[in-house]
Amino acid sequence: MTFTDLGLSQKTLAALARAGFEAPTPIQAQAIPPALQGKDVIGCAATGTGKTLAFVLPLLERLEGKHGTRALVLAPTRELALQIGVEVERFAHGRHLRSAVVIGGVGMRPQVEAFQRGVEIVVATPGRLNDHLDQGTARLDQIEALVLDEADRMLDMGFLPQLRRILAHVPKRRQSLLFSATMAGEVADFAREHLQHPVRVEVARSGVTAERAEQQVFLVGEGEKTALLLALLEADQLSTLVFTRTKRRADRVAKSLARAGHQVAVIHADRSQGQRRQAMDGFREGKYRVLVATDIAARGIDVADIGHVVNFDLPHVPEDYVHRIGRTARAEAAGRASSFASPDEHDLLRGIEKFTRRSVERATVPREHAVFQTEVRRRATAEAERPAHRRPAHRPQQRTHHHAQGSGRRPRTSDHAHHGGTSAGGSQPPRRLGSWKPRRRR
Numbered sequence: 393m394t395f396t397d398l399g400l401s402q403k404t405l406a407a408l409a410r411a412g413f414e415a416p417t418p419i420q421a422q423a424i425p426p427a428l429q430g431k432d433v434i435g436c437a438a439t440g441t442g443k444t445l446a447f448v449l450p451l452l453e454r455l456e457g458k459h460g461t462r463a464l465v466l467a468p469t470r471e472l473a474l475q476i477g478v479e480v481e482r483f484a485h486g487r488h489l490r491s492a493v494v495i496g497g498v499g500m501r502p503q504v505e506a507f508q509r510g511v512e513i514v515v516a517t518p519g520r521l522n523d524h525l526d527q528g529t530a531r532l533d534q535i536e537a538l539v540l541d542e543a544d545r546m547l548d549m550g551f552l553p554q555l556r557r558i559l560a561h562v563p564k565r566r567q568s569l570l571f572s573a574t575m576a577g578e579v580a581d582f583a584r585e586h587l588q589h590p591v592r593v594e595v596a597r598s599g600v601t602a603e604r605a606e607q608q609v610f611l612v613g614e615g616e617k618t619a620l621l622l623a624l625l626e627a628d629q630l631s632t633l634v635f636t637r638t639k640r641r642a643d644r645v646a647k648s649l650a651r652a653g654h655q656v657a658v659i660h661a662d663r664s665q666g667q668r669r670q671a672m673d674g675f676r677e678g679k680y681r682v683l684v685a686t687d688i689a690a691r692g693i694d695v696a697d698i699g700h701v702v703n704f705d706l707p708h709v710p711e712d713y714v715h716r717i718g719r720t721a722r723a724e725a726a727g728r729a730s731s732f733a734s735p736d737e738h739d740l741l742r743g744i745e746k747f748t749r750r751s752v753e754r755a756t757v758p759r760e761h762a763v764f765q766t767e768v769r770r771r772a773t774a775e776a777e778r779p780a781h782r783r784p785a786h787r788p789q790q791r792t793h794h795h796a797q798g799s800g801r802r803p804r805t806s807d808h809a810h811h812g813g814t815s816a817g818g819s820q821p822p823r824r825l826g827s828w829k830p831r832r833r834r
Contacts, residue, residue, distance in 0.1 A: 398424045404449055407483050417442035422593040424450055427569060432590035434583055435571040441595060443571045447539045448479050454537065455512055456487045464532060465515040465539040468546040470495040470665060471672065476541065477515045489513060496520040497665030504529045518546065518554040525561055532561040543572040544579045544711060559586065573718060574711040605717050606728045608755040609741065614734040617704055618648050619767035624730060625654060626763045630699025634684045635716050637705035645704060646684045656682040687712050703731035706740040710747035
């Protein structure tokens with residue numbers, strides 16, 4: 393199938409040719425025709441399959457020649473909104489359609505001025521758009537098309553109340569396009585409430601990870617994760633995206649990698665928009681080989697050739713595993729995904745395998761690798777030299793509960809006790825761990 397078969401105009405076909413697009417991806421081939429007809433669409437496909445153009449192209453075709461704010465695209469993160477804004481600008485050239493990206497982390501004045509001048513397409517994050525609605529600087533009463541991109545992430549991040557406030561300002565008679573990498577229960581409920589007789593387009597069934605991503609999991613002690621990451625980085629020169637569970641962990645991992653001589657950048661919610669943009673641009677251009685990120689900040693990462701994704705911490709929600717793995721093996725590329733699972737994360741691993749309907753291959757922890765051993769010794773020395781009052785208290789290992797089903801509870805974990813850290817006295821080197829074995833199901 394070609395783009396010509398989808399009913400797109402010659403202007404759009406010429407723009408696609410200039411941009412180097414030769415054929416539509418499956419999600420584009422299935423979503424564009426009904427979207428051009430003005431129908432509501434639910435698009436479910438893995439990350440990196442071309443969802444952005446699946447809604448941008450129909451929007452531009454249907455809005456040409458119209459004036460006023462006619463289309464609203466909502467995205468969960470600033471990075472994703474900026475990425476969508478770039479695609480809108482690229483393909484809107486020559487159509488006399490104006491657009492604005494409305495996100496937090498930057499001044500409101502330029503956004504207010506854009507609303508005052510008038511824009512046909514607004515790409516926004518829910519929080520900042522609600523700020524404008526509260527101040528009366530934005531009007532959405534002429535909206536003809538509403539797009540929710542990464543809808544599952546928006547709901548996971550707790551944006552439902554803000555989405556409801558936005559929808560109260562949007563006409564009920566409109567076209568709605570909802571795109572998501574997974575179609576969990578909350579997303580399905582939202583779609584049933586707000587979409588009218590939608591055409592459902594599903595390229596891969598919900599919970600399926602990128603097939604071209606080579607996946608492996610290392611059963612490793614918590615205190616050995618940094619050593620393992622350094623050993624894996626030593627084995628190749630692939631660009632590497634590392635996911636951590638918290639902002640503090642991201643900073644700590646990035647510091648360890650920089651100390652070992654790696655060019656590394658970090659993005660998380662506490663970084664300013666300028667810092668996040670600098671990190672992303674540097675990673676995309678090859679200035680930084682490694683990017684360390686939390687899940688919230690990582691949405692919207694658009695780098696075509698990420699060779700290796702590392703789950704330094706397993707996500708609490710199985711759907712997030714699918715999103716993370718989707719950062720590699722984008723489009724037609726291949727890639728590798730490695731996950732580190734400590735004994736405390738056994739239930740999370742089991743939940744991921746149940747959700748994705750596949751077992752992740754167990755890999756051997758390279759404990760004999762020189763880099764691994766060097767980092768373990770460095771960590772042991774650093775722990776032994778810490779003042780007694782700053783050493784972590786010894787406590788029994790805690791099992792995680794319920795996280796395989798994505799509950800909101802957090803497991804209690806220790807970075808040191810029982811997982812390769814020092815003993816309670818702090819004078820002994822870390823206990824050597826064999827690759828731990830999952831408990832048998834009863």
